[in-house]
Amino acid sequence: xxxxxxxxxxxxxxxxxxxxxxxxxxxxxxxxxxxxxxxxxxxxxxxxxxxxxxxxxxxxxxxxxxxxxxxxxxxxxxxxxxxxxxxxxxxxxxxxxxxxxxxxxxxxxxxxxxxxxxxxxxxxxxxxxxxxxxxxxxxxxxxxxxxxxxxxxxxxxxxxxxxxxxxxxxxxxxxxxxxxxxxxxxxxxxxxxxxxxxxxxxxxxxxxxxxxxxxxxxxxxxxxxxxxxxxxxxxxxxxxxxxxxxxxxxxxxxxxxxxxxxxxxxxxxxxxxxxxxxxxxxxxxxxxxxxxxxxxxxxxxxxxxxxxxxxxxxx
Amino acid sequence: xxxxxxxxxxxxxxxxxxxxxxxxxxxxxxxxxxxxxxxxxxxxxxxxxxxxxxxxxxxxxxxxxxxxxxxxxxxxxxxxxxxxxxxxxxxxxxxxxxxxxxxxxxxxxxxxxxxxxxxxxxxxxxxxxxxxxxxxxxxxxxxxxxxxxxxxxxxxxxxxxxxxxxxxxxxxxxxxxxxxxxxxxxxxxxxxxxxxxxxxxxxxxxxxxxxxxxxxxxxxxxxxxxxxxxxxxxxxxxxxxxxxxxxxxxxxxxxxxxxxxxxxxxxxxxxxxxxxxxxxxxxx
Numbered sequence: 052x053x054x055x056x057x058x059x060x061x062x063x064x065x066x067x068x069x070x071x072x073x074x075x076x077x078x079x080x081x082x083x084x085x086x087x088x089x090x091x092x093x094x095x096x097x098x099x100x101x102x103x104x105x106x107x108x109x110x111x112x113x114x115x116x117x118x119x120x121x122x123x124x125x126x127x128x129x130x131x132x133x134x135x136x137x138x139x140x141x142x143x144x145x146x147x148x149x150x151x152x153x154x155x156x157x158x159x160x161x162x163x164x165x166x167x168x169x170x171x172x173x174x175x176x177x178x179x180x181x182x183x184x185x186x187x188x189x190x191x192x193x194x195x196x197x198x199x200x201x202x203x204x205x206x207x208x209x210x211x212x213x214x215x216x217x218x219x220x221x222x223x224x225x226x227x228x229x230x231x232x233x234x235x236x237x238x239x240x241x242x243x244x245x246x247x248x249x250x251x252x253x254x255x256x257x258x259x260x261x262x263x264x265x266x267x268x269x270x271x272x273x274x275x276x277x278x279x280x281x282x283x284x285x286x287x288x289x290x291x292x293x294x295x296x297x298x299x300x301x302x303x304x305x306x307x308x309x310x311x312x313x314x315x316x317x318x319x320x321x322x323x324x325x326x327x328x329x330x331x332x333x334x335x336x337x338x339x340x341x342x343x344x345x346x347x348x349x350x351x352x353x354x355x356x357x358x359x360x361x362x363x364x365x366x
Numbered sequence: 367x368x369x370x371x372x373x374x375x376x377x378x379x380x381x382x383x384x385x386x387x388x389x390x391x392x393x394x395x396x397x398x399x400x401x402x403x404x405x406x407x408x409x410x411x412x413x414x415x416x417x418x419x420x421x422x423x424x425x426x427x428x429x430x431x432x433x434x435x436x437x438x439x440x441x442x443x444x445x446x447x448x449x450x451x452x453x454x455x456x457x458x459x460x461x462x463x464x465x466x467x468x469x470x471x472x473x474x475x476x477x478x479x480x481x482x483x484x485x486x487x488x489x490x491x492x493x494x495x496x497x498x499x500x501x502x503x504x505x506x507x508x509x510x511x512x513x514x515x516x517x518x519x520x521x522x523x524x525x526x527x528x529x530x531x532x533x534x535x536x537x538x539x540x541x542x543x544x545x546x547x548x549x550x551x552x553x554x555x556x557x558x559x560x561x562x563x564x565x566x567x568x569x570x571x572x573x574x575x576x577x578x579x580x581x582x583x584x585x586x587x588x589x590x591x592x593x594x595x596x597x598x599x600x601x602x603x604x605x606x607x608x609x610x611x612x613x614x615x616x617x618x619x620x621x622x623x624x625x626x627x628x629x630x631x632x633x634x635x636x637x638x639x640x641x642x643x644x645x646x647x648x649x650x
Contacts, residue, residue: 062506116461229482231473234466241459248421249471250442308461309510 065310080330088333101321102216108300109223110267113260119173125293126184131272132282137195155269163261188284207277302352369396380425389587402578410587419451420444442471448531465491465505
């Protein structure tokens with residue numbers, strides 16, 4: 052018992068637990084479809100997909116850990132992809148990298164300002180703004196086109212996608228562990244009033260979290276457009292469907308943050324989800340099963356990560 | 367030896383809408399004393415000390431600490447001015463490490479070129495925990511790994527390691543077991559020995575009479591009086607608190623007759639009630 056107690060207090064307990072879950076998921080699908088699932092090459096492909104969403108999940112973590120929501124990340128992603136396409140044509144590789152990151156940061160600043168100044172729930176603010184960003188994406192696609200030039204697809208495959216993703220994860224870990232912002236987003240999420248009492252400038256750090264969130268979505272856009280090579284504008288809230296995969300990784304991070312390694316949990320979580328999608332496809336289920344898996348996994352993760360008090364009022 | 371004035375509160379006043387929570391209270395706190403602040407719920411004790419420690423803005427009036435007016439903007443600002451508080455409810459934040467909690471809002475001492483020297487912060491936190499005899503609490507661990515009492519002990523270290531001139535203990539003992547209380551009393555004695563002042567809020571009259579040198583009573587936001595511990599007993603304190611003569615029954619005298627007539631019968635039975643991290647079922 053003492054050994055288990057000590058293991059649970061270890062910082063690596065959560066990561067170990069997730070790796071066990073990863074192995075179990077792999078084993079289950081491998082047993083059911085041994086020839087079409089889970090070979091080393093395929094695992095690398097699952098990882099490649101998972102990395103893209105994990106970068107977005109890292110950004111979203113700064114928001115969700117504070118108890119806020121950002122439902123604009125899908126539209127930020129679309130617009131950032133279009134910026135990457137457009138600016139890569141005029142500025143080359145520099146445009147491909149800088150434009151989406153800058154676009155994300157600016158849209159994040161707009162989200163943060165709107166949330167702080169309007170004093171209405173973050174979910175409503177970001178859904179409202181995402182409609183505007185979606186409209187902007189229509190104009191942007193008219194200017195930039197929707198296909199990434201062949202010369203700029205390097206971030207869609209190894210090793211560049213891995214390098215960029217690792218840099219993003221390192222940046223996220225660094226911010227969470229070695230900056231005041233990392234400490235304060237957790238503090239605000241745990242108890243905003245107490246954090247304020249301790250002198251934390253809550254509005255400032257909420258604003259910065261929104262900027263960071265969309266900046267990471269900008270980085271995700273570089274990987275996303277490199278992998279997909281084309282991006283059409285989305286309107287009528289269609290971009291909302293892009294929110295959920297990064298969000299699931301974020302919830303893994305939240306669930307395992309008490310063990311001290313949320314970024315690792317986000318990465319492994321996205322890998323597990325990516326593997327599950329591939330597993331269902333390998334089983335011969337239609338691609339739309341992905342939506343079922345996304346929805347069910349999202350609900351399951353929320354149930355696990357949220358402290359649900361019996362008898363409490365849930366709105 | 368005559369004790370010097372450390373902190374003076376001059377006509378401290380606070381209203382919450384129509385409620386006059388603290389009504390122009392003036393009080394002196396001396397060097398090297400444990401000064402208990404007692405009163406019924408709603409008497410204004412916590413509101414008074416919350417204004418002193420920056421948790422609430424001061425309505426009107428002035429706190430003067432060692433000759434300087436103080437009006438902290440928040441708890442960390444209060445700490446920088448030599449005032450600290452250990453609150454009744456949980457004051458640590460989940461998801462952060464023990465060290466992060468201990469230096470929350472005061473990390474600048476570990477910041478070099480914008481980067482937090484987490485290793486140095488962890489080191490210092492562990493040194494402090496060790497010095498308080500709490501070495502079993504690991505500075506690098508996430509605070510969620512510890513129970514309510516250990517988290518409270520971390521708060522005590524957080525609030526006292528820098529030897530504040532004034533330490534407010536706001537009904538903290540309610541949440542502690544005997545082990546935690548002993549540790550808290552040890553810390554209070556240490557603060558007194560340093561020539562500083564402890565403002566001790568408690569509903570436990572036995573505890574107040576054991577620890578306090580002087581006792582001030584508040585009632586419905588008004589200051590009633592300050593007495594020396596040697597001059598009063600528990601009943602006199604209760605009388606001062608409620609404003610009328612008390613018999614043996616402080617809390618309720620209106621129990622149904624059958625409850626008084628049949629002593630020994632179970633009135634309320636509790637079995638296996640647990641609150642994770644707070645109440646262990648083995649204690650019930």
